[in-house]
Amino acid sequence: MTDTKKQLTAQDFTSSQEVKWCPGCGDHAVLQQLKNAMADLELKTEEVVFVSGIGCSSRLPYYVATYGVHGIHGRAMAIGSGLKAARPDLSVWIATGDGDALSIGGNHYIHTIRRNLDMNVILFNNEIYGLTKGQYSPTSKVGLKTVTSPNGVVDYPMNTLALTLGSGGTFVARVLDRDGKFMREIFKRAAKHSGTSVVEIYQNCPIYNDGAFGVFTDRDRKADTTVYLEQGKPLVFGKENNKGIKLDGFTPVVVDLNDSSVSKDDLWIHDEKDKLKANILADFFDDPDTKEDYLPRPIGIFYVEDRFTYEEALDAQIAQAQAGGEGSLEELLAGPSTWTIK
Amino acid sequence: MSESTILNNENMVTSKTSVSVLFAGDSGDGMQLTGTQFANTVAVYGSDLNTFPNFPSEIRAPAGTIAGVSGFQLQFGSKAVYTPGAKFDVMVAMNAAALKANLNNLHHGGIILANTDGFDEKNLKLAGYGEDNNPLEDGTVKDYTVFEIPVVSLTRKALADTGLSTKNIDRCKNMFVLGTLYWLYSLPIETTIETLRTKFKKKADVAEANIMAVKAGYNFGDETEMFSQHGRYEVDPATQKPGHYRRVTGNEASALALGAAAKKAGIQLFLGSYPITPASEILQELSKMKKWGVKTFQAEDEIAGVLTSIGASYGGALAATNTAGPGLALKSEALGLAVILEVPLVVVNVQRGGPSTGLPTKPEQSDLFISMFGRHGDAPLPVIAATSPVDCFYATYEAAKIAVEYMTPVICLTDGYLGLSSEPMLIPAPKDLADITPKYVKERKPEDPPYLPYKRDEKGVREWAIPGTKGLEHRIGGLEKSHETGTVSHVPENHELMTKLRAEKIERVIDLVPDQTIDNGNEEGDLLVLGWGSTYGAIKIAVEQAIEGGCNVSHAHVRYLNPLPENLGDILGKFKKVLMPENNNGQLIHIIRDKYQIEPIGFSKVQGLPFNEMEIEAKITDILKEL
Numbered sequence: 001m002t003d004t005k006k007q008l009t010a011q012d013f014t015s016s017q018e019v020k021w022c023p024g025c026g027d028h029a030v031l032q033q034l035k036n037a038m039a040d041l042e043l044k045t046e047e048v049v050f051v052s053g054i055g056c057s058s059r060l061p062y063y064v065a066t067y068g069v070h071g072i073h074g075r076a077m078a079i080g081s082g083l084k085a086a087r088p089d090l091s092v093w094i095a096t097g098d099g100d101a102l103s104i105g106g107n108h109y110i111h112t113i114r115r116n117l118d119m120n121v122i123l124f125n126n127e128i129y130g131l132t133k134g135q136y137s138p139t140s141k142v143g144l145k146t147v148t149s150p151n152g153v154v155d156y157p158m159n160t161l162a163l164t165l166g167s168g169g170t171f172v173a174r175v176l177d178r179d180g181k182f183m184r185e186i187f188k189r190a191a192k193h194s195g196t197s198v199v200e201i202y203q204n205c206p207i208y209n210d211g212a213f214g215v216f217t218d219r220d221r222k223a224d225t226t227v228y229l230e231q232g233k234p235l236v237f238g239k240e241n242n243k244g245i246k247l248d249g250f251t252p253v254v255v256d257l258n259d260s261s262v263s264k265d266d267l268w269i270h271d272e273k274d275k276l277k278a279n280i281l282a283d284f285f286d287d288p289d290t291k292e293d294y295l296p297r298p299i300g301i302f303y304v305e306d307r308f309t310y311e312e313a314l315d316a317q318i319a320q321a322q323a324g325g326e327g328s329l330e331e332l333l334a335g336p337s338t339w340t341i342k
Numbered sequence: 343m344s345e346s347t348i349l350n351n352e353n354m355v356t357s358k359t360s361v362s363v364l365f366a367g368d369s370g371d372g373m374q375l376t377g378t379q380f381a382n383t384v385a386v387y388g389s390d391l392n393t394f395p396n397f398p399s400e401i402r403a404p405a406g407t408i409a410g411v412s413g414f415q416l417q418f419g420s421k422a423v424y425t426p427g428a429k430f431d432v433m434v435a436m437n438a439a440a441l442k443a444n445l446n447n448l449h450h451g452g453i454i455l456a457n458t459d460g461f462d463e464k465n466l467k468l469a470g471y472g473e474d475n476n477p478l479e480d481g482t483v484k485d486y487t488v489f490e491i492p493v494v495s496l497t498r499k500a501l502a503d504t505g506l507s508t509k510n511i512d513r514c515k516n517m518f519v520l521g522t523l524y525w526l527y528s529l530p531i532e533t534t535i536e537t538l539r540t541k542f543k544k545k546a547d548v549a550e551a552n553i554m555a556v557k558a559g560y561n562f563g564d565e566t567e568m569f570s571q572h573g574r575y576e577v578d579p580a581t582q583k584p585g586h587y588r589r590v591t592g593n594e595a596s597a598l599a600l601g602a603a604a605k606k607a608g609i610q611l612f613l614g615s616y617p618i619t620p621a622s623e624i625l626q627e628l629s630k631m632k633k634w635g636v637k638t639f640q641a642e643d644e645i646a647g648v649l650t651s652i653g654a655s656y657g658g659a660l661a662a663t664n665t666a667g668p669g670l671a672l673k674s675e676a677l678g679l680a681v682i683l684e685v686p687l688v689v690v691n692v693q694r695g696g697p698s699t700g701l702p703t704k705p706e707q708s709d710l711f712i713s714m715f716g717r718h719g720d721a722p723l724p725v726i727a728a729t730s731p732v733d734c735f736y737a738t739y740e741a742a743k744i745a746v747e748y749m750t751p752v753i754c755l756t757d758g759y760l761g762l763s764s765e766p767m768l769i770p771a772p773k774d775l776a777d778i779t780p781k782y783v784k785e786r787k788p789e790d791p792p793y794l795p796y797k798r799d800e801k802g803v804r805e806w807a808i809p810g811t812k813g814l815e816h817r818i819g820g821l822e823k824s825h826e827t828g829t830v831s832h833v834p835e836n837h838e839l840m841t842k843l844r845a846e847k848i849e850r851v852i853d854l855v856p857d858q859t860i861d862n863g864n865e866e867g868d869l870l871v872l873g874w875g876s877t878y879g880a881i882k883i884a885v886e887q888a889i890e891g892g893c894n895v896s897h898a899h900v901r902y903l904n905p906l907p908e909n910l911g912d913i914l915g916k917f918k919k920v921l922m923p924e925n926n927n928g929q930l931i932h933i934i935r936d937k938y939q940i941e942p943i944g945f946s947k948v949q950g951l952p953f954n955e956m957e958i959e960a961k962i963t964d965i966l967k968e969l
Contacts, residue, residue: 015817017829046812051653054820061817062830067809069656070819072679075649078614078641082650083809085639086612087657090809108649111642314637321632329605329772332598332634335588338769339386342584 007042010035015065026177026203027057027124033180034093034122035064037187048091051080053100056131057124057203060095074105077112077121081310084117088311091191092119098139099129102158106138114168115310116195120187123198125160126205127212134208141287146208161302162282164198165275170305171197172278174298176226177204178217182299189301195309215288216297225288229281229300234267237296244268245295252280252295278303354573355528360419361577362427363523365516366444367436367460368405369397369412372516376434377414379520383533385589385766388579389418392731392879393764394426397703406468411443420578424730424879426763428954432526434519436460436493438469441477453487455519459494489568493518500558504551514555521559526569528576531556586769592728592760593620595735595767596664596690597627601634602735603688603742604660607778611636612659614650616643616669619702620758621692624664644672648689652676655685656818658782658808660742662688666758667696667709674716677751679820681721681844684796684804686745686780690738693757695950704950705759707875708926713753714904714933720841722848724748725904727755729878732767734760737901743778744851749803755903757925759952760876781805786813795828796840802847851905858907863889863896866916868969869962872942874900874930877923877953884958895962903930911938919965921945923958 013035021027038048048066052058054073061068067090071079076094084092101109101123112119128146129135135148139160143152164172171193175183183201190197202213216226227237227245235245242257244267255262271277281302286294365377374395381393396413403410417427432453435441437460448454461478477483478490497518501511517534524531535553542549563569590598604611615625615638629638637659641647648663655661665673670691680687693709695701713725724744728737734756741754783805786793795816796804807814816828824831825839862885873881878899885897898913900906914920914934920942922931928944935941945961947953 017817045815046810049656049809050817052819061819064817065815067815068817068819069653069683070817070821071649071652072675072820075645075676078646078649079653079656081641081646082612082614082639082653082655082661083657084653085637085650086610086654086659086661087809090657107642108646111646318632318635318637322635326635327631327633329602332601332605332631333769333772334586335590335598335769337382338586338588340584340586341388341582 008039008045010039013038013045013064013066015063017062019063020059021056022207024206025056026126026201026205027060029177029180030122030124030183030201030203031060031063033184033187036184037191040184040188041191043091047089048093049083050093050095051076051083052095053097053105054131055097055100055129057095057097058100074100074103075108076100077105077108080119081112081115081117084119085311085314088118088315094119094121096121096123098123098125098127098137098160102160102163103138110163110167113164113196113198116168116170116307117310118194119196120190121196121198123160123200124203125200126203126209127157128205128209130205130208141212144209159282159285160200161198162279162285165279165282165303169198169303170195170307171301172282172303173198173301174200174202176202176213176217176299179299186301193304195305195307221288225294225296226299227296229270229272229298229302231270231272231301234264234269236267247280250280252284254293254295272301272304275303275305356573356575358575358577359421360417360423361432361527361575362415362417362430363432363434364413364415364430364444364447365434366411366413366440367434367516368439369403369410370405371412371436372513373412373414373436376516376520377416379534379537380523381416381589381764382537383524383529384418385587386533387529388582389420389577390423390580390582391416391418391765392423392426394759395762404468406437406439406465408439408443408469411440413440413444418577420580422580423765424882425952425955428880428956432523434523436516436519438465438471438477442469442471445483448486450485451487453489454483455489455491455522457493457515457519458490459492487572491519491522491562491568496558496562497555501551501554504547504554506547506551510548511551514552517552517555518559518562521556521561522563524556525560525563526574528574531560582766583768587766588769589764590731590735590767591623591762591764592731592734592756593623593692593762594627595731596738596754596756596761597624597631599735599738600628600660600662600688600742601631601636602775603739603778604636605634606772606775607660607746607780609780610659612651612654612661613638614641614647614654614661614663615639616641616647616665618644618666618669620694620705620761621664621666621669621690623761624690624692644669645676648673648676648687651687652680652683652685655680655687656683656809658806660686660688660746662690662742664690664692666692666694667712668699670709670712671716674712675718677723678717678719678721680751681717681723682820682822683818684749684844686749686806687751688738688741688745689751689753690741691753691755692761693755701950703758705757705876705952706925706948706950707755707757707877708929708948709755710903710926710929713755720845722845722904723750724752724848724851725755726752726902727875727900728760729875729899729901731760731763731765733901735767739775740854743776744854746778746780747803748801748847748851749781749806750848755875757876783807783811783814785811788813794826796823797826798843798847801850801853802843849905852908855902855905855907858898858900858910858913860913861897861899862886864894865896867896868894868917869896869919869921869965870914870917871895871897871921871923871958871962872900872914872934873897873923874903875925877925880953880955880958881923883955884962887955888959888962893962893966895966900930903933906937914938914940918969919943921961921965923947923953923961925952
């Protein structure tokens with residue numbers, strides 16, 4: 001009938017700007033899946049705002065046909081928080097990277113997460129500074145040789161999701177840039193979550209850190225190095241789904257499902273509402289290339305918590321203060337105590 | 343003097359045009375409350391007044407020591423009062439430390455009301471007086487009129503039957519002194535009694551005890567022979583414009599202005615802020631304005647304080663942030679973003695002594711340079727400076743109007759002196775406040791021409807497109823953008839064009855800047871004292887007195903620092919010399935010298951203290967002697 005009734009497609013979320021990311025960059029896939037997810041969610045272009053900081057991924061707002069603010073380095077979370085607090089009716093999405101969110105913007109990141117404004121944080125983690133041409137980032141692996149670490153990185157890398165959980169995150173997930181459909185579904189879950197959702201994307205930078213996540217994404221290794229989290233399902237992985245994880249007290253142990261002494265019933269059942277388990281999962285942070293008895297890297301939704309959002313609480317206070325009617329300008333100017341000169 | 347005269351106090355009343363009073367005691371003695379009560383009483387009585395609190399930066403400095411002295415100064419009078427008084431006429435000293443810390447600012451021959459119970463051996467030692475050097479006895483105060491009152495003992499006696507503990511009774515001692523002071527200045531005690539009843543609504547016994555103390559102090563004045571030689575004073579009410587009044591500090595006034603501007607513009611107010619001395623009261627006040635729909639956001643740092651506001655501004659709110667020097671430095675990059683985005687933003691910067699942490703609790707005017715030039719790139723923005731606590735209201739309100747109507751960040755400069763000082767404010771009627779008109783863009787249909795985010799009107803101002811509006815979806819950012827379309831552009835000529843367009847827009851704010859006026863004195867002459875900001879009161883009095891003394895001197899005070907009033911150059915040209923007192927090492931003087939090619943005489947005071955009128959008057963006299 002009218003345009004408003006027509007459901008938008010991914011194409012409707014595509015701006016006229018030419019996408020300037022490098023060929024082969026993981027960002028392209030993320031952009032496409034974001035547009036798909038927004039179409040699936042039946043969002044309207046005018047109600048969506050993309051906010052970003054500085055970095056390759058922070059160019060994303062220019063490529064979507066919604067409202068958008070390309071901010072300054074590290075501050076996307078702050079800009080988004082102010083926007084959402086002032087305008088809870090908008091759908092606010094933050095595009096940020098490992099340098100933007102975790103290094104220069106680290107303070108805003110942790111405080112935004114604890115406040116739990118209803119925003120969706122898309123955290124492009126490529127373990128490198130791309131836009132400034134290849135310096136190491138706070139998530140780069142120890143030993144990585146870059147232009148600023150010719151002898152190898154000596155900074156210990158940040159565990160993004162452990163930090164996110166520690167900051168009071170209420171929706172914590174990780175995806176791989178190569179898992180298009182999976183990513184799309186996670187984005188939709190993240191958007192539907194009331195509160196700050198964080199989706200960390202292992203995103204390949206083909207120019208400065210190519211193959212950084214190859215150990216998790218290469219077809220022949222992926223099955224043994226990653227474990228996909230499914231609500232209510234046991235943690236099973238491996239090429240022949242032959243490996244499982246069980247908890248020995250608080251210690252996760254990889255078990256061989258072909259071993260007759262191992263029962264499937266003993267396996268860890270994923271429960272995204274269990275914060276203790278989510279914390280243990282976030283600590284699955286081994287590098288399969290350097291550690292023999294490694295734990296696989298979890299992919300999917302680690303944790304979901306239903307908690308009040310900042311803007312709900314603030315609006316409730318305002319509503320309460322205005323229960324007897326909104327204050328007038330006269331009343332404001334007069335203040336609580338006055339006197340009269342005749 | 344005969345007995346009958348003593349008993350008939352009415353014959354012993356001396357009339358004064360203005361009096362400056364200092365309440366000084368330990369930070370636990372309730373001096374701020376006492377001073378506030380006195381201020382409210384004289385305000386309701388009809389005096390003009392100006393107050394200034396002076397408290398230690400330590401929250402709980404050791405009791406009885408100099409560091410723990412808390413003071414509240416006020417001046418009230420039957421004519422216009424512009425400052426809390428360079429020196430005070432009366433000092434209430436609740437202990438030895440309070441006397442020691444403030445005696446040098448008491449006028450020669452001034453009055454001391456000394457609580458002798460605060461001058462015992464222990465207090466003398468804590469104040470750093472020797473055991474045998476009680477200043478009340480050793481000649482230290484021989485040049486002053488001293489009334490020695492055992493306040494604690496008298497309060498205990500008066501409140502003996504209340505059944506309250508000694509500790510609680512002692513807490514009322516400040517009210518006793520207040521009562522005595524009301525007697526001495528022939529002031530009514532009713533305002534305070536009413537306030538105490540309201541304040542302690544749920545603790546009737548405490549309210550009554552405090553009221554008894556006020557009355558006891560007042561009656562003490564009547565009964566004692568102590569004041570017999572001196573008598574009482576009275577200060578007539580001032581001739582003030584009729585109307586309803588309230589008392590505001592500068593920070594309260596700034597907060598009120600933001601709330602009022604948003605209401606007047608019909609949009610939501612959002613304040614992103616981080617606590618900092620001496621600006622925090624603005625956040626505190628606005629956090630109480632939820633009934634008016636005000637949203638405050640206490641951010642994790644100064645940077646987030648301003649950036650949450652920029653986000654809210656993009657969302658269509660009247661967005662503001664408040665800060666002081668170090669915070670303004672941290673906000674520099676974000677202010678550059680606001681300049682290039684061209685979104686409305688009000689920054690209220692309550693200046694304090696710098697650089698770095700500097701003198702956090704002391705006022706200074708040293709953030710003019712950072713306000714004018716403290717951003718990378720060519721990033722001009724309007725700057726306005728308040729001249730008095732009440733003017734903090736008008737200056738902040740005007741900053742909001744400019745921000746919204748010119749789509750730009752605006753810095754409103756106040757300082758710790760204005761922020762914490764108070765004076766009566768004639769409450770404006772809503773209709774008397776200037777209209778504030780946001781330039782919102784209306785919804786567009788697909789067949790309409792596309793929305794151009796950086797298309798400008800005749801003033802060079804772009805429109806405000808609010809997310810949620812159909813057909814206006816647009817992306818803006820810190821990257822340079824094409825003229826009109828707003829898309830990212832690295833074209834050299836475009837950058838130059840946009841730089842100039844942004845600068846021209848700020849220059850056009852001149853349309854809202856009233857012509858500079860001469861505040862006092864002739865339109866031309868030998869000497870113009872050119873001030874800005876909180877030096878207004880001191881310069882006002884100094885020039886007034888110098889003119890009375892026959893000097894050829896005038897006073898002009900600049901409120902708009904960027905852009906400067908159009909006729910300022912003409913005014914400067916009509917004087918042989920220009921004197922520029924500044925509470926900094928010379929900042930506006932550089933701007934004036936640069937713009938008007940004149941050589942003003944600088945006069946700096948960088949002590950974390952405001953100028954007093956005597957210093958400025960002496961300078962005026964010196965300069966005129968050499969002419």
